[in-house]
Amino acid sequence: MKESLQIAVDTGGTFTDVAIRGEDGSLFVWKVPSTPDSPDDAVIDGVTGAIEELGADITSISQFVHGTTVATNTVITRTGARVGLVTTAGFRDMLTIGHQARPSLYDQHHQRSKPLVPDELISEVSERVSADATIIRPVERDEIIDLATRIRARELDVLVVSFLNAFVNPENERNAVAILKELGAAPEIFAASSISTEMREYERTSTGTINAYVQPKIAGYVGRLAQRIREIDVSAPLWIMQSNGGLLTPDHASEHAARTALSGLAGGVVGSAMWADQLGLDKAVSFDIGGTSTDIALIRDGQPDETMAGQIDDLPLQLPSVDVHTIGAGGGSIAWLDSGGGLRVGPQSAGAVPGPVCYRRGGLDLTVTDAHAVLGRLGSSLLGGRFELDLAAARQRMTEWGDSLGLSTEDAAEGILRVINATMARGIRKVSVERGVDVRNCALIAFGGAGPLHGSDLLRELDMKSAVIPPMPGIASAVGMLDAPERHDFSSPVDVLGPEDHGSIAMVHSDLATRAESAMDCPDPNLSYLVDARYVGQSYELTIPYVADWESQRKILDSAHAERYGFSDASAEMEIVVARLVARGEESAKLQSRETNDGGMLSPVELRQVYIQGSWKQVPVYERADLSTGTSLCGPFIVNQLDSTTYVGPDQLCRVDEFGFMHLTEGI
Structure with missing residues (x-):
């Protein structure tokens, strides 16, 4: 009998991560470069490559979960559908006016994001519903017939109907939608109340237009991916990760496309919450560093904070989601100087292409990854030797940049890390201190490709309780998706x-x-x-x-x-x-304990020169697979594994628990 395999694929800005879990709970990880222009190409390459490397039968996949960035990227890049809006007479400017919230109170040059529906595609209807749900003026069929003729001439992809107070009584909205569908005013027509049934007209209308804007792309992408996985003999149903940390069927994801806006990052938060619960961490911060951004979430008593009113590109999204604070700080964040000569890092990112200087893809801008490479925290390759790094090129470029600033090569690289760590620390305070939680009582669950490289520094800077590194941190979001329920x-x-x-x-x-x-x-x-x-x-x-x-x-x-x-x-x-x-649906799986340390001597695979606190030091480098349960090591040292690299600083203790998690604490 074939072994039943569960697979999860998380599409990131730089890499696409694949996690495969066997019936015995064993995990296999795989990473391939993302393909932003066609994300499903990387998904298929990752799945087939992982199955081939594992030596398994692709037909044995019984569960297929996917986290996608298509919805988010569609809004940010403004490459979505041509959307029209029908609203109550007198409220056509609702999306433009918005509300009085000003995120940059003293920035006179701040520009709000433009609405997804331009003014010329907005129509008004003379209907009215009172706040107590009374229909003051019903929808007139003749008016809708006349309106439908004008809307057809606009050649829309999707039409949204959002009437005042429809959240308490959607009858007028539904009647208008029914008539417009009957007359074929647009290929897709729906009521905003079918997406969000809550008060606040601006937020509800914004949510409806976001859903309409991304719906054709999500529907097309999900449908195409479902077809492609069938073509490679995967018979398991496809599940899509949604923003609230749960799973949706492809049909539901296509209809409620806006629910996938935070699809990719939600998996890591779900995993962190499960790990925090089973490790007995009453307060923890989920800390996911990728190539472009860092996603931070507070977890209390094994449950992530949730919000019913999020945002995407400054546009309100009134749907349940994990409450994640995202900052433009990742491994690919670019170092630059502001007009005053101050060192800044991010939010601009080198992305997957051209990537950091050390990636050998033509990148010229120094990044956080280059700083780690120059300081010796990274070796000569990543992904188990499959991805060679050009350390000499990164060092030469860092030297040139340092000379222009009057800094040594090492000081320039350290400066980049100090700046990005300060940015990340502010993000952690945002979800903890600003919510009434003492950050010193929180454990930092650091994951993502770059999370374990920064966990040690942030543990020290914020005086946190501990930094916890999952067994497979680089693909923790994908692993978290495996345990997400419907x-x-x-x-x-x-x-x-x-x-x-x-x-x-x-x-x-x-x-x-x-x-x-x-x-x-x-x-x-x-x-x-x-x-x-x-x-x-x-x-x-x-x-x-x-x-x-x-x-x-x-x-x-x-x-x-x-x-x-x-x-x-x-x-x-x-x-x-x-x-x-x-x-x-069904609750997530439980962590499985590993065998206890047999007491044998742990030997480093190499000794490496690493620049720490102003001088070069020779530190041991260990393989993560060699750190068995009960292992206890004093820093500084480095831990290598396929999907990530962990740095442990001086005077820090690292303990490996029965589940394979590394726990970093201050003081030896």
Whole structure:
């Protein structure tokens, strides 16, 4: 009988990562360069290459999970569909006006991102629904017929209908969509309320237009990928990672394309949350460094923080997602000088092509990876010897750049790392200190291709509890996807101001549960009941667990408010504005322990000169596979493996636990 294999593929800006898990829990990793112009090429190359290297039968794949950056890249590069918008008369400028939030308060030159729908593709309809769901003016068929003629002439790809207050009563929206579909106004037509059913018209409309903008590309990509994996004899169903850390079928991903906006990075957060839970880390920071960016998320009691109001390219996205703070800092981040002569690193990136100078692909700009190479933290090759580095070229370019700054080669390289580490430290504080969590009580789960190279430095700079390096950090996002469950989120607006109305939430949850059971592919899903609550007068909410007792519900809100904002208001009244339900499939797998250290001597594979704290030092280099359970080593040293390199600094202790995780702590 063939062994059943689970496979996950994570497409990144520089590399596409492949993780394969066997029935015995063993993991095999593989990496291939990404192909940004055609991401599915790298997916197929990665899968076939990994299976060939493993010596397995490709027909034995029983699960195929994929995290994609197609939606994100489509919005950022503005290469999406031609989208039209139909809205309530008087509100055509909603996307342009937005709201009063100003991310750069004192930057007079700051430019907001342009809406995805230009003004000439926006139409108005004389309908109206009141805030209490009363239809003041229904949709007039004759008006829609006249409008459809004008819309057809615009040759749209997708048309979105978003009416005022449709979140409390979508009847007008649905009627307009039905008539426009009947008249063939556009190839694809849908109501914004079918994507987001929550209040705040600008955010809901923005979410609908984002979904429309990326939908054709996501549908085309997912369909093409599903066909291509069938052509290479993979019969397993394709699952797509979504922003909330769960999985979607290709059909659901095509219809609700905006839910894949944070698809790639969510896998790492899911994995980090599972690892934190099973390692007993009550507070942890998921820290994923790739070639272009660093994705940071807070994890409490084994659960990642989530947000119901994210952003993509400064555009509101009102869908549940893991609450990730992304910064333009990665291995490919380019070093440059600002107008005042100050050293900056990123957010510009050398990407996969041409990449860092040491990648031998024609790159001329020095990057973070080049700095690590010059300082000796990286050896002469990556990916187990399959990817040769040009250390001499990186050093020569660093010397030239250092001379122009009056710095030595080593000081220039160290300067790049200090600057990028400071940027990363600010990002970590953003998800911890700014949310009322003492960063010194957090463990840093560092992964991604470059995460283990920076874990030691950030552990020291932020005085964190520990830095934890997963067994296969370079493909941790792909590994996390293997354990992600199927997930669907549902919500409905409510208006509850006291105990007399609190019981109505249970009926709303019951309706949502019925919808969840019909949407889920797996039987008997795990249902979580939540509400969005706030103090009366506030314009923001906190998502908290639902309980049937009003007083207990109030205590949960007070506790959550105090943790997030540092205080609770006993004199304020509570109101509940949204009822939520999260439906999940089977829970993730458990970590498997490894054999205990047999007590044999651990020998380095080489001794390497590494520049540390102002001087060159000879440090041992170990292979990760040789670090068995119970191994304890004092820094400085370096650990090599196929998918990443770990640097451990002076006066730091590294301990390997029973699951193969490396735990770095300060002080020996």
